[in-house]
Amino acid sequence: MNAKNVPVQRLTEGSRPGLARHFLSLDREDVRLRFGVVIPAAAIAEYVERIDFDTDAVFGVYDEELALVAVAHVAFTGDMAELGVSVLPAHRGRGLGSALLARAAEHVRNRFVTRLFMHCLAENAAMMHIARKLGMKICVDTGEADAFLKLAPADPASVTGEFVEQRLALFDYALKSQAMRIKELNAPARPLEG
Numbered sequence: 001m002n003a004k005n006v007p008v009q010r011l012t013e014g015s016r017p018g019l020a021r022h023f024l025s026l027d028r029e030d031v032r033l034r035f036g037v038v039i040p041a042a043a044i045a046e047y048v049e050r051i052d053f054d055t056d057a058v059f060g061v062y063d064e065e066l067a068l069v070a071v072a073h074v075a076f077t078g079d080m081a082e083l084g085v086s087v088l089p090a091h092r093g094r095g096l097g098s099a100l101l102a103r104a105a106e107h108v109r110n111r112f113v114t115r116l117f118m119h120c121l122a123e124n125a126a127m128m129h130i131a132r133k134l135g136m137k138i139c140v141d142t143g144e145a146d147a148f149l150k151l152a153p154a155d156p157a158s159v160t161g162e163f164v165e166q167r168l169a170l171f172d173y174a175l176k177s178q179a180m181r182i183k184e185l186n187a188p189a190r191p192l193e194g
């Protein structure tokens, strides 16, 4: 899939349970790559609980069953935004990670924040590759890597672009919900218990 065709949706408060399911389904190694260290399930649940959807921005990609298969969290501090990304293994290599990075960068730009930052392990070749593709400058030090992107100021095209992408992602979500409902209606009825 081309990164441009990925329906990336900005998530809201109601997505917390789906986000928890997404992060809790990552295996130990992916948790280490995403958070920099292995953290237990309780700490992941607490992280999801503490996400501030008003200050920060969280983006996601849903599959046909409306499960969040790819997530990016952008946290804002002053004139900088920090990004963390994860894509479930079965959905990798299809441009979802790149699409999330591009959408996050556009959002940060539209919030008049000029720098996007990402911290990851230097061994994370896929992430480094995507970061380079987006034009990020990477500094590697003792096994860890910091990637920076200087963003151009927002312009009418970037603001309109983000608005349109969100509408398309919401439309995609509505279509998937309808398809699921039709599938449920067509499913054979379960026999009554008792």
Ligand SMILES: CC(C)(COP(=O)(O)OP(=O)(O)OC[C@H]1O[C@@H](n2cnc3c(N)ncnc32)[C@H](O)[C@@H]1OP(=O)(O)O)[C@@H](O)C(=O)NCCC(=O)NCCS
Pocket: 030, 033, 034, 035, 083, 084, 085, 086, 087, 088, 091, 092, 093, 094, 095, 096, 097, 098, 099, 118, 119, 120, 121, 124, 125, 126, 127, 129, 130, 133
């Ligand atoms: C890193 C991650 C987000 C990538 O997601 P993804 O959806 O597979 O990303 P994309 O499909 O957009 O792009 C993957 C790119 O990496 C490349 N790639 C994959 N493995 C690679 C490797 N070992 N070395 C170099 N490049 C690699 C792919 O060829 C692809 O490049 P292309 O777009 O030029 O063809 C995903 O692997 C992941 O969630 N990993 C665990 C969590 C993590 O590492 N998070 C990042 C820290 S914040």
